[in-house]
Amino acid sequence: MDLFLAIFTGTIVAATPLIFAALGELVVEKSGVLNLGIEGMMLMGAAFAFWAVISGLPMPVAIVIGALAGAAASLLFGVLALTFLTNQYAAGLALAIFGSGVSAFLGRNFGSTPIDALKPVHIPLLSDIPVLGPMLFRFDPLVYLAIVMFAVISWFLYRTKGGLVLRTIGESPETAHAIGYPVIKIRYMAVLFGGLMAGLAGAYLSVAYTPLWVENMTAGKGWIALALVVFATWRPLRVLLGAWLFGGMTILQLQGQALGLAVPSELLSALPYLATIVVLVIISRNRQILALHFPASLAKPFRPAS
Amino acid sequence: MIPRLELRNISKRYPGVVANDDISMTILPGEIHAVLGENGAGKSTLMKIIYGAAQADSGEIVCDGKLIEAHNPATSRALGIEMVYQHFALFESVTVVENIALAVSGAFDLNALAAQITELSARYGMPIDPWQRVHDLSVGERQRVEIVRCLLQSPKLLILDEPTSVLTPQAVTKLFETLRQLASEGCSILYISHKLDEVQELCDSATVLRNGKVTGAARPKETTAIELARMMVGSKLPEMHVTPSVRSEKPVLSVRGLSAPAGKSGIALSDISFDVHGGEIVGLAGVSGNGQAELISLLSGERLHRDGGSIGIDGKPVDRLDAAARRKLGLTFVPEERLGRGAVPPHSLWQNAVLTGHKAGLVRRGLVDRGKANGFARAVIEKFKVKANGVQAAAQSLSGGNLQKYIVGREIALQPKLLLVSQPTWGVDVGAAAFIRQTLVDLSRAGAAVLVVSEELDELFEICDRLLVICQGRVSPSLIRTQTNREEVGLLMTRIGGNNETGRSGQVALQN
Numbered sequence: 001m002d003l004f005l006a007i008f009t010g011t012i013v014a015a016t017p018l019i020f021a022a023l024g025e026l027v028v029e030k031s032g033v034l035n036l037g038i039e040g041m042m043l044m045g046a047a048f049a050f051w052a053v054i055s056g057l058p059m060p061v062a063i064v065i066g067a068l069a070g071a072a073a074s075l076l077f078g079v080l081a082l083t084f085l086t087n088q089y090a091a092g093l094a095l096a097i098f099g100s101g102v103s104a105f106l107g108r109n110f111g112s113t114p115i116d117a118l119k120p121v122h123i124p125l126l127s128d129i130p131v132l133g134p135m136l137f138r139f140d141p142l143v144y145l146a147i148v149m150f151a152v153i154s155w156f157l158y159r160t161k162g163g164l165v166l167r168t169i170g171e172s173p174e175t176a177h178a179i180g181y182p183v184i185k186i187r188y189m190a191v192l193f194g195g196l197m198a199g200l201a202g203a204y205l206s207v208a209y210t211p212l213w214v215e216n217m218t219a220g221k222g223w224i225a226l227a228l229v230v231f232a233t234w235r236p237l238r239v240l241l242g243a244w245l246f247g248g249m250t251i252l253q254l255q256g257q258a259l260g261l262a263v264p265s266e267l268l269s270a271l272p273y274l275a276t277i278v279v280l281v282i283i284s285r286n287r288q289i290l291a292l293h294f295p296a297s298l299a300k301p302f303r304p305a306s
Numbered sequence: 307m308i309p310r311l312e313l314r315n316i317s318k319r320y321p322g323v324v325a326n327d328d329i330s331m332t333i334l335p336g337e338i339h340a341v342l343g344e345n346g347a348g349k350s351t352l353m354k355i356i357y358g359a360a361q362a363d364s365g366e367i368v369c370d371g372k373l374i375e376a377h378n379p380a381t382s383r384a385l386g387i388e389m390v391y392q393h394f395a396l397f398e399s400v401t402v403v404e405n406i407a408l409a410v411s412g413a414f415d416l417n418a419l420a421a422q423i424t425e426l427s428a429r430y431g432m433p434i435d436p437w438q439r440v441h442d443l444s445v446g447e448r449q450r451v452e453i454v455r456c457l458l459q460s461p462k463l464l465i466l467d468e469p470t471s472v473l474t475p476q477a478v479t480k481l482f483e484t485l486r487q488l489a490s491e492g493c494s495i496l497y498i499s500h501k502l503d504e505v506q507e508l509c510d511s512a513t514v515l516r517n518g519k520v521t522g523a524a525r526p527k528e529t530t531a532i533e534l535a536r537m538m539v540g541s542k543l544p545e546m547h548v549t550p551s552v553r554s555e556k557p558v559l560s561v562r563g564l565s566a567p568a569g570k571s572g573i574a575l576s577d578i579s580f581d582v583h584g585g586e587i588v589g590l591a592g593v594s595g596n597g598q599a600e601l602i603s604l605l606s607g608e609r610l611h612r613d614g615g616s617i618g619i620d621g622k623p624v625d626r627l628d629a630a631a632r633r634k635l636g637l638t639f640v641p642e643e644r645l646g647r648g649a650v651p652p653h654s655l656w657q658n659a660v661l662t663g664h665k666a667g668l669v670r671r672g673l674v675d676r677g678k679a680n681g682f683a684r685a686v687i688e689k690f691k692v693k694a695n696g697v698q699a700a701a702q703s704l705s706g707g708n709l710q711k712y713i714v715g716r717e718i719a720l721q722p723k724l725l726l727v728s729q730p731t732w733g734v735d736v737g738a739a740a741f742i743r744q745t746l747v748d749l750s751r752a753g754a755a756v757l758v759v760s761e762e763l764d765e766l767f768e769i770c771d772r773l774l775v776i777c778q779g780r781v782s783p784s785l786i787r788t789q790t791n792r793e794e795v796g797l798l799m800t801r802i803g804g805n806n807e808t809g810r811s812g813q814v815a816l817q818n
Binding site: 165176305 | 330359361378379380383391395397398399404407408409414707
């Protein structure tokens with residue numbers, strides 16, 4: 001039972017940064033913009049949030065600073081890709097490298113001492129329910145925020161006019177412009193939102209998940225988030241499930257290593273990446289469904305005609 | 307009466323061209339006003355300026371006596387100006403009601419809006435289902451969605467840009483009824499077209515544009531078509547010379563019992579048989595999306611058929627031959643899409659000549675003979691009077707009409723035995739269209755077999771010796787041009803073989 005509980009809660013926690021980053025990217029891509037720089041934005045978020053904590057700022061402030069750092073990095077991408085219409089692939093890759101460099105530079109003096117991690121909260125009454133209490137109601141606040149963000153984003157995309165506008169801009173910015181929507185402005189907002197979410201994901205890694213500064217501590221999670229969006233065929237629920245799958249595999253392989261399985265640990269560490277991608281590839285084979293949710297203008301530069 | 311809309315000295319310049327030069331016109335409430343002109347005359351630019359999608363460099367726009375200063379599509383809509391685009395401004399991945407919700411202000415209540423759409427569309431005699439995804443609609447239905455979207459705003463001025471280019475004659479009649487009903491309720495209509503007969507039938511007044519300038523104002527119902535055409539073209543219309551055809555004994559193209567499963571657009575071909583002889587032009591009429599694209603890709607060899615039937619060129623079966631092998635037998639092909647299928651947009655004209663010019667010896671031992679390719683391209687440009695900046699000009703830098711002349715010229719210069727042409731004059735101005743048609747006639751009279759796929763009945767009646775009609779993937783028996791008429795063809799365009807229960811889109815476009 002204890003083992004199950006550890007695996008279950010571990011999964012939820014490990015999936016949290018991916019949920020933030022991938023849902024943010026989902027919104028960006030739904031608007032027709034491809035930002036490949038999630039890894040960079042996450043690292044910025046991680047480094048700035050960590051810096052805020054060791055500078056003595058309170059935890060909530062540190063997390064907000066992390067999110068804002070991600071947003072600032074995404075703004076850089078936005079200016080390049082949306083205002084100067086540079087190639088979005090190139091701009092995104094540049095951001096990934098840039099974020100990794102800046103965070104490493106900032107982290108030179110962080111040392112290797114752990115900090116006091118973000119504390120889990122025991123939700124009154126609910127956390128005392130037998131079995132379910134420890135499973136569902138003793139997480140840190142950001143875990144709950146990730147679920148709330150999932151609900152809000154799903155509702156926004158499919159139930160509000162704003163979401164409809166965002167999705168249609170992703171299909172055809174020319175048409176959206178023709179009927180009078182400010183395409184560039186809306187895309188900027190989407191990109192900034194994506195940056196905010198990626199920064200939050202990074203902050204979660206450095207102040208809650210492993211409260212320690214390690215260079216390049218995201219370890220490819222930004223790229224996995226990117227893959228999640230594609231293989232989830234641009235649908236929020238599938239992003240959520242994919243993130244949990246990845247989290248689950250991460251925890252399982254850790255348990256496997258702890259139990260001393262006779263498999264090299266490097267291979268085991270690769271397992272979550274592999275398993276997530278294989279499963280998502282299998283469920284995303286239906287081309288018609290894919291075409292229905294795919295933002296048709298993805299990564300294509302758009303400049304309104306004058 | 308205060309004019310609904312008044313334009314005063316509107317000018318708009320793009321790099322290299324003056325799209326609109328000092329244009330003035332007046333439209334009264336409830337008036338149906340035509341803006342007539344060839345492609346490239348500046349009609350679309352002018353409409354964009356009125357609608358606010360583009361800004362004039364100078365001049366004034368006055369709406370209901372009030373000067374419009376800075377404006378964009380949103381402010382235009384607030385003023386009651388609505389526009390139905392030539393290429394529909396609809397999103398395919400969402401439903402009709404969602405599309406319309408994007409354009410109307412007010413609360414985001416899809417159910418209420420859907421009820422409103424159903425009611426309004428029925429009142430104007432063009433029913434649509436608000437919950438259908440636009441992707442699944444026919445072109446005619448999409449146009450209705452556009453119009454209903456505009457009507458929901460109770461517009462004071464409705465702009466329609468070439469609205470009939472995709473409709474059957476019967477659907478055009480229906481549309482005109484709707485427009486007249488609207489005008490009688492006080493809505494002004496600005497009707498952009500290059501089709502004289504339509505303008506004469508529908509419009510109260512007309513402004514004619516040529517090269518960005520107003521060349522005349524007229525009452526179309528009291529003016530002859532020839533006078534209007536002269537204002538549009540500026541000179542005498544070129545005359546067609548169609549000499550009697552001398553058919554070859556054996557057919558060059560023969561199709562027997564051809565069937566194919568539904569492709570991407572969802573139209574299956576069933577049991578198609580026809581012949582095209584040397585020396586004649588055969589036309590394939592039909593509303594777009596009835597299997598033309600599927601048939602032409604099977605004939606050109608882009609797609610191979612597997613469901614039975616046979617295709618022969620010059621007596622040889624070509625069922626298993628791909629496009630290149632069929633071209634070796636003397637087939638050439640002008641597809642409907644100029645950019646991307648007929649030509650590679652960013653490549654220069656001489657490079658585009660190489661694409662199909664293998665037979666002309668432009669490629670030797672796998673290497674491009676650049677001198678020869680240049681010469682070939684230059685000859686096409688000269689012979690077909692293509693306006694281009696030399697053989698180095700990128701295909702995408704040419705206007706639609708000029709690129710079409712180049713592509714048709716390129717295919718004809720290869721001296722085909724069989725030429726397949728799809729929409730030869732789509733978006734081409736009157737002068738160039740007449741030239742292209744004459745070229746096709748001359749080619750056939752020199753002995754080649756020509757198959758023309760077109761949605762413009764006038765064009766087919768002008769040049770073809772025989773007509774076939776395609777509807778829902780079936781092709782009618784051939785009709786001799788001199789022994790048939792538009793009504794007969796129009797009816798066949800919607801129903802072949804009497805039974806058409808499965809054929810949704812083509813049918814709907816007509817019935818309603």
